[in-house]
Amino acid sequence: MTEIISIRKPLNPNADSDVESSDEEMLEASLAPKNNNQSIVTPGELITEDPIWMRGHGTYYLNEKTYSSVAGTISKVNKLLSVVPLRGRYQPETGDHVVGRITEVGPKRWKVDIGARQDAALMLGSVNLPGGVLRRKSESDELQMRNFLKEGDLLNAEVQSIFQDGSASLHTRSLKYGKLRNGYFVKVPSSLIIRQKNHLHELPGSITIIIGVNGYIWISKTLYQHQKSLPSTTGNNALDSTVSSAAAKSNSYTPGQGSVSITRLEEESSWEIYSDKNEPISVATKDTIARYANCVKALAKCDIGITETRIIAAYEASMVYENAGLLLDEETMKSIGEDVLNRERMRG
Amino acid sequence: MFKITLSPAERSYLHESLSCLSPIRPDARLNKQFRPLEATCSFLPGSNGSARIRMADGAECLASVKAKVVSLQLNNANSAQHLKNLIEVDLDINGIRDDSNLSSTIASSLKGSLVKHIPLEKLRLTHRYAFKLFIDIVVLSHSSVYPLTLLSLATYMALKSTKLPLLTSTVNDRDIEEQPMFSDDWESSLALFGDSSLSPPLLFVVAVVKDNIFIDPSPEEESVSENGICLTYANGKIISPLQTISLSPKDNTGINSAQILKAHALVKEIGPLVVKSLDEIVSDDSIKTIF
Numbered sequence: 001m002t003e004i005i006s007i008r009k010p011l012n013p014n015a016d017s018d019v020e021s022s023d024e025e026m027l028e029a030s031l032a033p034k035n036n037n038q039s040i041v042t043p044g045e046l047i048t049e050d051p052i053w054m055r056g057h058g059t060y061y062l063n064e065k066t067y068s069s070v071a072g073t074i075s076k077v078n079k080l081l082s083v084v085p086l087r088g089r090y091q092p093e094t095g096d097h098v099v100g101r102i103t104e105v106g107p108k109r110w111k112v113d114i115g116a117r118q119d120a121a122l123m124l125g126s127v128n129l130p131g132g133v134l135r136r137k138s139e140s141d142e143l144q145m146r147n148f149l150k151e152g153d154l155l156n157a158e159v160q161s162i163f164q165d166g167s168a169s170l171h172t173r174s175l176k177y178g179k180l181r182n183g184y185f186v187k188v189p190s191s192l193i194i195r196q197k198n199h200l201h202e203l204p205g206s207i208t209i210i211i212g213v214n215g216y217i218w219i220s221k222t223l224y225q226h227q228k229s230l231p232s233t234t235g236n237n238a239l240d241s242t243v244s245s246a247a248a249k250s251n252s253y254t255p256g257q258g259s260v261s262i263t264r265l266e267e268e269s270s271w272e273i274y275s276d277k278n279e280p281i282s283v284a285t286k287d288t289i290a291r292y293a294n295c296v297k298a299l300a301k302c303d304i305g306i307t308e309t310r311i312i313a314a315y316e317a318s319m320v321y322e323n324a325g326l327l328l329d330e331e332t333m334k335s336i337g338e339d340v341l342n343r344e345r346m347r348g
Numbered sequence: 349m350f351k352i353t354l355s356p357a358e359r360s361y362l363h364e365s366l367s368c369l370s371p372i373r374p375d376a377r378l379n380k381q382f383r384p385l386e387a388t389c390s391f392l393p394g395s396n397g398s399a400r401i402r403m404a405d406g407a408e409c410l411a412s413v414k415a416k417v418v419s420l421q422l423n424n425a426n427s428a429q430h431l432k433n434l435i436e437v438d439l440d441i442n443g444i445r446d447d448s449n450l451s452s453t454i455a456s457s458l459k460g461s462l463v464k465h466i467p468l469e470k471l472r473l474t475h476r477y478a479f480k481l482f483i484d485i486v487v488l489s490h491s492s493v494y495p496l497t498l499l500s501l502a503t504y505m506a507l508k509s510t511k512l513p514l515l516t517s518t519v520n521d522r523d524i525e526e527q528p529m530f531s532d533d534w535e536s537s538l539a540l541f542g543d544s545s546l547s548p549p550l551l552f553v554v555a556v557v558k559d560n561i562f563i564d565p566s567p568e569e570e571s572v573s574e575n576g577i578c579l580t581y582a583n584g585k586i587i588s589p590l591q592t593i594s595l596s597p598k599d600n601t602g603i604n605s606a607q608i609l610k611a612h613a614l615v616k617e618i619g620p621l622v623v624k625s626l627d628e629i630v631s632d633d634s635i636k637t638i639f
Contacts, residue, residue, distance in 0.1 A: 004621045005382040007629055010402070101353065152353040181357040184374055276356035278364070283372065286365045290376035297375075324376035328404065329384050 006329055041068040041083060048081070056082025090115045090190035090214040092168035096159040097199040099180070099212035100170070102149050108142060110149055112157070115190055115214045118167035122149075126160060126171035128178070130271040148274045154180040156210050156218065175273075176200060180210075182278050183220025186293050188300040190215035194307055201308040203315070205288040211306060219292050221285050291318060294327035295336070302337025313340045352567045363572045367558035374568055380618050382564045385501070387626070389509040389633045397510030397540070401502045405566075408488040409498045411506035413540075415471075415479040417528060431468040434480045435459065441487040441495065454496060457578075457589050458485075458503065461549040465582050466507070470540060473515055475522045483507070491567045492553075493595050496578060500551035501626065507548040508630045510540040539634075549582040550622065554611050555595055556603065561611045563618060570595040575603050577611045581619040586612050 041047060047059065047066045055061050058070040059082060068074075072085040092098070092114065103119055104111035111119040124137045124145060149155060157170040157177050172178050192215065199211045202222055210218040295314035299306050317339040318327055326332055354362070365372045371379060384404050392398035397413040418434075439455040440446060462483070471479040485503055487495050514536045517529035531537075541547060555565035555573035562569055570576070576595035580587050592603055 003378060004380055004618050005385070005625050007385045007387045007401075007625050009629065009632065010386045010388055010400075101355070153355040154358065179357075180355070182361070184361065185358060276360075278357055278361055281361070281364075283365075283368060283370065286372045287376070290372055290374060293374065294376055323378065325373070325378055325381050328375060328377065330404070 003323065003326070008330070040071070040073055040086075042071050043069055047074060047083070052079065053081040054079050056080045058083030058085060085191075087189060087191055089117050091166075092116050092120065092159045092162060092214070093195075094159055094161055096168075096195070096213040097156065097210070098159060098168075098170070098214045099154065099156045099185075099210055099216035099218050100214070101216075102151050102153045102155070105145055105150060108137075110145070112155070112170060114168065114170075114212075115187075115216060116166075116168060118165065120159070120168040120170050121163075122155075122157060122170045122172070126169070126173060128173060128175075128273065130274060149179065153276075154185060154218065156180060156212065178273050179275075180218050180220065181275065182223070182281060183208075183218055184289050184293055186217045186219065186296050188215045188217060188296060188306060192300055192303070192306050194305050196307070201311075203292065203308070203312060205292075205315075206285065207288055207292055209292065209308070209311065211308070217296055217306075219289050219296070221279065221281050221289070223279065287324070291315065291324040291327070294318070294324050298327055298333040298336045299340065301330070301333045302340075304337055304340060310340050310344075313343050317343075352571050354568065354571060359572055362568060363557065366560060366562070366569065366572065371557070371560045371562075373562065373566075375566065379560060379562050380614055382622075383566070387501070387505060387629050389505045389630055391633070396512060397506045397508070399502045399505035399509060401498060401505065403498065405491055407490040407492065407495065407498055409490075409495070409502040410486045410488065411499075411502040412484045413506045413510045414482045414484070415510070415512055416482065417473065417477055418480045419476055420472075420478050431472070431478075432463050434468060434471050434478055435463055435466060436480065436482045437462065438482065438484045439487075439499075440485070442489055450494075454499070457591075458500070458551070461551070461580050461582075461587070461589065462503075462507075464587075465546050465549045467540070467546050470512075470538075473528050474517075474519050474526075476525060477521075477528050479512060481510075492565070493567075493570050494553050494576065494578075494593055496551050496553050497564055500549070501622075504548045504550050505626055505630055508541055508627065509634055511537040511634075512540055513537050545583070547583055547623070549580050549587065550619065552579050552581060552615050552618075553577070553593065553595075554579065554614065556607050556611070559607065559610070561607065561614050563614060565595065572596065574601045575607070577603070577608065579611060579615045581615050584616075584620065586616055586619075 045068045047068055049065050051064050053066060055066055058068060058072060059066050060069045066081060068083045070083055070085040070088065072083045075082050075084050098114045100112035100114040100120060102110050103113045108124045110122040112122050114120045124142060127148060129141070155172060155178060157172045159168045160171040161169045163169060190213070193211060193213050195213055199213065201209050201211070203209055206222045208220050208222045292311065292315060295311055295318050296306060299310060299314055304310060314336050317336050318324065321327060321332065327336065362374060373379070386402040387399065389399040390397065391400065392412050395412040396415045399411050400408070402408045437455050437459040439451055441451055444451050471481065473479060483503065483506070485499055487499055490498065514531040515528055516531050517526060552563060554577050555562045555569050556575040556577060557573050565573060573595045576593040578589070578591050578593050580589055
């Protein structure tokens, strides 16, 4: 019966909060003197009366006292005092790998929703032209902007710079950026994403995931055309040569092979990079994508920071449930979350 | 109103996975599986029956049933007509104007099916007086184009939990006019659907993609669906109204009889299970004392 419909009763907020708040107060009171600089502040709470601190983001100054303007944790860097909000909209930073959706096509630029306070701008000059031709964008390019990207299209890009008003300027000048196809889009709070070196990962089950720093996540089928040209140049060369020496010999090594470099721009970026057509995707792959999407949602529900290893751990934990649709249940989500955390503790 | 934009690639991915032989919904649900719900009832003080139902994505609906004693106009010829007027449905969907087409269509189809399935004779107190039921439904937030399923689940629970005070004065006031008197003891109140063979109707919206039928479609599924069908279920049967609705602005193709039969079979299969789980919540919450 739970397979069809699950209705549960809401937690009684009144009965619970009484107990919790008194508990919390006691906890806070006992912790407060020990770690003052790690404490959580609420909007309007007095942080310090000491005027030597410089006031950073999330604070305001009144009668020579510094107060918090958001709910979050205090961070102190040298003499700069700021409050990092617990939740809130995504704040773009230069170099962030983000996923966004086109909302508007304007003069020489696209407006992209990246979940920040303002829409980001993607200038016509910061995208690759089909065919990889390197030239100034002309008026005719401006006229066919909708042939490249139009309203509703999803893309991944890098934050190139931040404008004065805090909005971001994006660029897609690399083959790893551009229009997204062959997959499914999931949104989670951006505060759960941890900034990392790499935001594009390959997961078991031939799935590629792009974890945008802005909390927009793209789960898609892995395309193997790039992998085929990847030679085994480093690492287990010795092993490879013994196993498949014949194959290795036929593929002679050329410099720059295997890395996505500007030299391959011409061959790779035909009109296909702006195509709207999906590759054929098998039912099994779609099933796996749906399961990964539910795993990501489960991690978000449990307020666990989302990383590649945790997604894989959640995916493995979810294999207990044959019907991945059961992962939508709150209890199941919690048990998956606990599972992931336990695994991490075991590893140390 | 909530609007969802999808890129062409996403749209074709979703449509393809929903239309294949063994369809895969984007959240891996079965085609007859609901999203998890959270519900409670009999919580509004001052109303005879109430329910609140919530979805995980934040969609929320409140329903309240309030009974008021009204005097019946003594005109024997139209007594059936008068009984129909004993039910008043008021609907407020957040983000949609009260006098909009959608709002008034839903309200009238809801009222039409409720009139047939509420034991109207139970509302009759005496020869001159009767209870009038005011059913107020508020959809606080919703992500769906057609929030009818959510709304009807809430209405069902509110009606099921409705209790009417016990009449203590005489039933026969044909000759001498007398104000009806009620028992002070709420314990002795009567449930509107207590011993009745009738039960409130449930309306389900299903999305149609090719030959597949999906219950409780998510906004994404709605936007790639070709058609929607609204079915009414009561007492183990599919009853009228059964109508097609448009869930997405484009891609509307015709509907064929096979799809309607499939939808019919699907709702007939899940109906008893939905009723059972809703009734469990109602009987759990009915112990709570209000007033």
